[in-house]
């Protein structure tokens with residue numbers, strides 16, 4: 001119900017968001033390319049798993065989410081602050097994303113499926129890990145058997 005009361009972002013902001021979203025898909029593509037190149041096989045956005053995770057690796061009983069730092073409210077150098085304009089809209093949207101991430105993480109854990117979050121800052125920006133180390137870190141996590149994991153910029 002709250003959503004109905006929210007103001008839509010201005011056209012300029014919408015264009016901006018579209019641009020952000022377009023570049024946001026790039027980190028996911030990097031992870032897909034790295035894993036595929038290393039021989040991992042995965043499925044994309046499975047509807048039967050909580051939150052339709054970006055990648056799922058049945059062989060490893062694991063899902064991998066690639067999160068944009070702004071849209072998922074990461075506490076890192078890529079996220080300066082929330083936009084000043086349309087404050088309520090952004091608060092509802094971003095807090096909603098965080099709450100949904102938490103629900104998805106819980107639901108995934110309840111299914112006994114492992115979940116790794118790769119943050120955008122691990123892939124781009126001044127603190128990125130570099131593709132070699134990133135792939136190594138993901139492999140290590142997959143082999144570790146850990147239930148959850150997170151990779152962010154250094």
Ligand code: ZN
Pocket residue numbers: 069074075076077078119120121122152153
């Ligand atoms: Zn980040």
